[in-house]
Amino acid sequence: MARRGAPVDVVGVGRTFALGGGEVEALRGFDMHVPAGGFNALIGPSGCGKSTALRLVAGLDVPDEGTIDMDGASPDQMRRGRRIGVAFQDPSLLPWRTVSTNIRLALELVGRRHDTAAVSDLIELVGLQGFEKARPAQLSGGMRQRVAIARSLVTEPDLLLLDEPFGALDALTRQQLNDELQRIWTARGTTTILVTHSIPEAVYVADEVLVMSPRPGRVVAHHAIDFERPRTRELLLTDEFHAKVEAVSGSLHRSEGQVVRLEADDS
Amino acid sequence: MDRVPPRVLSAAVGLIVLALWELLARTVYAGSYRLSPPTAVVVDFFEFRDLYLRNLWHSTKTAAWGFLWGNLAAIALAGVASIIPVLRRSIGAIALTIFCLPFIAVAPILRLITGPGNGTPIALSALAVVFTTYVAALLGFDLAPGSALDVVRSYGRGRFAAFRRVRLRASVPAMIAGLQIAAPAAFLGAVVGEFTGARSGLGILTVRALGSLNTDRIWVIALLSTIVATGGYMAIGALGRYLCPWSPALDLGAVPTPRQEPGLVNRLVALLAPILVVFVFWYAFLWVFQIKPFFAKTPFDVWAELFTNADAAETRSSVFGALGTTLWTTSLGYVAGLVGAMVTAVVFILVPWLERSLMPLAVALRSIPIIVTTPVIILFVGRGLLTTTAIVAVMSFFPTLVNCYAAMRRTPEGILDVLKSYDARSVANVRNAYLPSAVPALLASARIAVPTSLLGATVAEWLATGDGIGAVMVIAFTRNDYNVLWVSVAVLTLVAVVGYWLVAAVELRALERMAPGVSR
Ligand SMILES: Nc1ncnc2c1ncn2[C@@H]1O[C@H](COP(=O)(O)OP(=O)(O)OP(=O)(O)O)[C@@H](O)[C@H]1O
Ligand SMILES: [Mg+2]
Numbered sequence: 001m002a003r004r005g006a007p008v009d010v011v012g013v014g015r016t017f018a019l020g021g022g023e024v025e026a027l028r029g030f031d032m033h034v035p036a037g038g039f040n041a042l043i044g045p046s047g048c049g050k051s052t053a054l055r056l057v058a059g060l061d062v063p064d065e066g067t068i069d070m071d072g073a074s075p076d077q078m079r080r081g082r083r084i085g086v087a088f089q090d091p092s093l094l095p096w097r098t099v100s101t102n103i104r105l106a107l108e109l110v111g112r113r114h115d116t117a118a119v120s121d122l123i124e125l126v127g128l129q130g131f132e133k134a135r136p137a138q139l140s141g142g143m144r145q146r147v148a149i150a151r152s153l154v155t156e157p158d159l160l161l162l163d164e165p166f167g168a169l170d171a172l173t174r175q176q177l178n179d180e181l182q183r184i185w186t187a188r189g190t191t192t193i194l195v196t197h198s199i200p201e202a203v204y205v206a207d208e209v210l211v212m213s214p215r216p217g218r219v220v221a222h223h224a225i226d227f228e229r230p231r232t233r234e235l236l237l238t239d240e241f242h243a244k245v246e247a248v249s250g251s252l253h254r255s256e257g258q259v260v261r262l263e264a265d266d267s
Numbered sequence: 268m269d270r271v272p273p274r275v276l277s278a279a280v281g282l283i284v285l286a287l288w289e290l291l292a293r294t295v296y297a298g299s300y301r302l303s304p305p306t307a308v309v310v311d312f313f314e315f316r317d318l319y320l321r322n323l324w325h326s327t328k329t330a331a332w333g334f335l336w337g338n339l340a341a342i343a344l345a346g347v348a349s350i351i352p353v354l355r356r357s358i359g360a361i362a363l364t365i366f367c368l369p370f371i372a373v374a375p376i377l378r379l380i381t382g383p384g385n386g387t388p389i390a391l392s393a394l395a396v397v398f399t400t401y402v403a404a405l406l407g408f409d410l411a412p413g414s415a416l417d418v419v420r421s422y423g424r425g426r427f428a429a430f431r432r433v434r435l436r437a438s439v440p441a442m443i444a445g446l447q448i449a450a451p452a453a454f455l456g457a458v459v460g461e462f463t464g465a466r467s468g469l470g471i472l473t474v475r476a477l478g479s480l481n482t483d484r485i486w487v488i489a490l491l492s493t494i495v496a497t498g499g500y501m502a503i504g505a506l507g508r509y510l511c512p513w514s515p516a517l518d519l520g521a522v523p524t525p526r527q528e529p530g531l532v533n534r535l536v537a538l539l540a541p542i543l544v545v546f547v548f549w550y551a552f553l554w555v556f557q558i559k560p561f562f563a564k565t566p567f568d569v570w571a572e573l574f575t576n577a578d579a580a581e582t583r584s585s586v587f588g589a590l591g592t593t594l595w596t597t598s599l600g601y602v603a604g605l606v607g608a609m610v611t612a613v614v615f616i617l618v619p620w621l622e623r624s625l626m627p628l629a630v631a632l633r634s635i636p637i638i639v640t641t642p643v644i645i646l647f648v649g650r651g652l653l654t655t656t657a658i659v660a661v662m663s664f665f666p667t668l669v670n671c672y673a674a675m676r677r678t679p680e681g682i683l684d685v686l687k688s689y690d691a692r693s694v695a696n697v698r699n700a701y702l703p704s705a706v707p708a709l710l711a712s713a714r715i716a717v718p719t720s721l722l723g724a725t726v727a728e729w730l731a732t733g734d735g736i737g738a739v740m741v742i743a744f745t746r747n748d749y750n751v752l753w754v755s756v757a758v759l760t761l762v763a764v765v766g767y768w769l770v771a772a773v774e775l776r777a778l779e780r781m782a783p784g785v786s787r
Binding site: 055058059060079080082084085086088090091092094095096105106108109110151155 | 681688699700780
């Protein structure tokens with residue numbers, strides 16, 4: 001498998017927001033290491049700072065303390081080098097563009113607007129053939145998510161950041177997209193960080209699952225996931241899989257200090 | 268720059284503008300009858316305080332009566348349109364036609380009915396608020412929650428009960444937003460009514476000052492009008508926040524235009540019914556007020572004057588020739604105003620400190636009826652063709668700027684984040700996110716600006732330039748040529764209505780193209 005992409009080293013990061021006169025400390029002492037070509041999942045209670053952490057790694061925001069390093073480059077340098085792809089929970093497509101021109105937007109922004117082959121490859125990869133000319137309003141929620149993922153991939157970034165990209169979807173579509181995500185990642189080997197609310201999803205797709213504490217968020221548990229790849233849906237039924245899910249859920253439970261339900265659709 | 272509080276910044280900018288104004292007036296424009304220095308304006312106000320206050324009070328009273336009657340009529344119309352949906356299109360057509368009337372030329376016709384007193388300014392002031400309040404009220408009635416309506420229906424009660432118990436209540440926030448816009452509009456109507464003759468009021472005072480080139484007086488009147496109109500706007504806004512603090516600000520400019528039902532018959536009915544209704548109203552107006560045939564012209568008289576009378580060719584060439592001039596100067600100003608507003612909005616987006624210092628001014632200027640400051644612009648620009656263009660540009664500029672900037676600000680954060688994650692340059696942000704986000708607001712503003720631009724143009728021509736159809740109407744008015752006056756009013760109204768619908772059609776197309784299936 002062609003491993004490509006940048007390793008990510010986050011050390012002692014803190015971020016505090018001003019909020020209506022008061023302050024909200026979103027992250028404190030947040031550490032994370034993702035090897036080059038690795039696939040990490042970030043999980044934690046709502047409001048614990050997952051999105052904040054991802055935005056910091058994407059160079060969309062700056063930490064108040066701590067360092068983020070990617071093979072010698074800062075997030076801002078990575079961003080300016082256009083080496084990052086992001087997809088958020090809200091697919092954030094341009095409503096006035098079609099599926100293919102939405103994907104092409106990323107290419108236009110990195111100065112490769114004529115790379116039509118890349119666009120059609122990605123459309124095929126995410127299974128949207130025949131919908132090239134459709135506009136976002138004419139797509140289902142899952143299709144829109146796939147467009148957003150295709151857009152984040154089309155520039156062949158060295159780092160892929162996914163913030164609950166499947167958050168609003170039903171369990172079945174979600175499982176399909178997890179399979180696709182795994183396939184794409186296996187094919188491209190891009191360093192990937194996935195934020196999710198779903199423990200089974202994290203265990204299913206990632207190399208390592210990081211569990212965060214409630215706000216101020218930091219990583220309190222690491223779970224290496226070494227199931228064979230490609231992982232298939234049969235895996236979901238195995239005892240080993242359930243044991244992992246239990247283990248992660250136990251960490252989350254301890255971190256939250258409250259009972260956590262195990263359903264996949266707990267978002 | 269980023270740390271200065273907005274209030275301080277605005278105050279500083281205001282002081283700088285005042286100082287520059289004073290300097291310019293005392294140097295470059297000294298003795299030119301164009302620009303009065305602020306100090307002279309203040310001195311003149313205090314010297315003739317009684318005169319100003321008496322006339323201001325008179326115009327304000329007029330506007331208040333017009334505000335009352337016009338809004339009552341508009342809300343009643345909206346109520347009927349809400350209870351009897353079949354009538355919606357026809358009532359809407361009447362409201363739009365009223366909005367498209369060239370008020371300045373309607374004044375002499377109204378004066379036939381009301382006599383020389385205060386009736387005409389009051390009537391015009393009422394007409395000036397009908398359309399916006401009608402749209403706002405109807406929007407409010409439509410916003411009523413469907414579940415509450417279902418409850419009323421589940422008790423076997425009809426539309427009227429639903430209207431009285433649910434819709435009327437639900438419409439309060441939209442209604443207040445409409446009344447807010449109506450306050451300066453009523454003032455505008457009153458002043459325009461006085462332009463063509465009144466015993467007292469700021470309008471007639473302006474006309475006299477223009478005649479004697481009393482520059483200071485014209486500036487004082489413009490400022491007083493601005494203060495009163497803005498005051499009314501803000502007072503109703505404050506009342507609204509007090510009455511329903513939970514309601515978000517409504518953007519009435521963005522009211523979607525009604526969709527067309529499919530089918531040729533439906534389309535024909537949709538097109539013809541409103542025209543028929545307008546004609547019926549026209550006849551009803553002449554009949555109810557029993558206007559003498561010398562003054563009263565029916566649609567057939569207008570048709571005959573234009574196409575079958577002996578001097579029809581002559582009338583046509585004078586009216587349409589002048590109309591051509593008016594349309595040309597107006598479109599120049601219209602396009603300049605819209606383009607300028609878009610460019611300014613983009614600049615404000617890219618240079619936030621500029622926005623923070625100038626936007627409050629733009630918001631204040633949007634709420635004033637620019638028409639009451641027409642005399643000032645006439646003074647400043649002179650009496651050429653450019654005057655009309657300048658007035659129309661200024662009139663369309665401010666509302667478009669405020670609406671488009673607000674729309675650009677509403678660009679979803681997620682889209683901006685995606686662009687930022689690729690380190691997009693400002694140009695790319697503007698092209699990919701801000702401009703497309705502002706297109707709906709631009710088109711809505713452009714639609715509303717069609718009638719208001721024509722109104723501004725005819726006022727300018729009537730008062731100053733001696734060109735275009737405004738001048739034709741003035742001459743017809745002074746010669747008691749009611750044929751030409753009616754013809755001009757009819758043609759201008761038709762042009763405004765058609766222009767409004769053309770922009771509306773473009774708007775529907777664009778919305779459909781940009782985001783198919785998304786109802787805004
Ligand atoms: N721009 C901001 N300004 C102020 N506070 C913010 C900002 N962004 C995040 N926060 C605060 O930081 C905390 C963490 O937010 P964040 O969005 O990172 O949580 P999250 O873990 O992604 O939550 P969720 O799982 O619900 O998406 C929250 O309390 C939030 O209110
Ligand atoms: Mg989040």
